Amino acid sequence: MNLEKILAISGKPGLYILKVQTRSGFVAESLADGKKITVNLKSNVSLLSEISVYTYEGEQPLAEIMKRIAAKESNGPAISHKSDNATLAAYFKEILADYDEERVYPSDIKKILNWYNMIQAKGLVVDEVAAEENVAAETPAEAEVVAEKPKKEKKIVE
Numbered sequence: 001m002n003l004e005k006i007l008a009i010s011g012k013p014g015l016y017i018l019k020v021q022t023r024s025g026f027v028a029e030s031l032a033d034g035k036k037i038t039v040n041l042k043s044n045v046s047l048l049s050e051i052s053v054y055t056y057e058g059e060q061p062l063a064e065i066m067k068r069i070a071a072k073e074s075n076g077p078a079i080s081h082k083s084d085n086a087t088l089a090a091y092f093k094e095i096l097a098d099y100d101e102e103r104v105y106p107s108d109i110k111k112i113l114n115w116y117n118m119i120q121a122k123g124l125v126v127d128e129v130a131a132e133e134n135v136a137a138e139t140p141a142e143a144e145v146v147a148e149k150p151k152k153e154k155k156i157v158e
Helices: 062-072 085-095 106-121 128-148
Strands: 006-009 015-021 025-030 036-040 045-047 052-054 059-061
Touching: 015 036, 015 106, 052 062, 059 062, 062 085, 062 106, 085 106
Parallel strands: none
Antiparallel strands: 006 015, 006 045, 015 025, 025 036, 052 059
């Protein structure tokens, strides 16, 4: 699961994929409906790859938490973010047993589960091993295509 280009924009619902950077900001596409929006540089934007969750030992990157949720759910959807706070806290405790309960609020857990379910619904949750196998499988095929390409013969004009 690659969170490098997935954004959360303050004041806008849902998640967005970074498409193009412009002089005055960037263009992002909504994961929910596919609409493209322009975002000003003054907007508060967070890359999901840069977000971490507080634990008692330090911080845990969001990407790792998403991987744990995907492993627990076999890449399926997680519980609804609309569940009650006690259910959400118990579920999150299964995913990340040592999260700091004083600094990680129920609203944070809801947001993380909502983001996971949005990413999962778009098919962006994949096994890292399967993704690496796909890349490995594509690489030799591309090499064969390059090897089969006929060489141009030089014509000598006399």
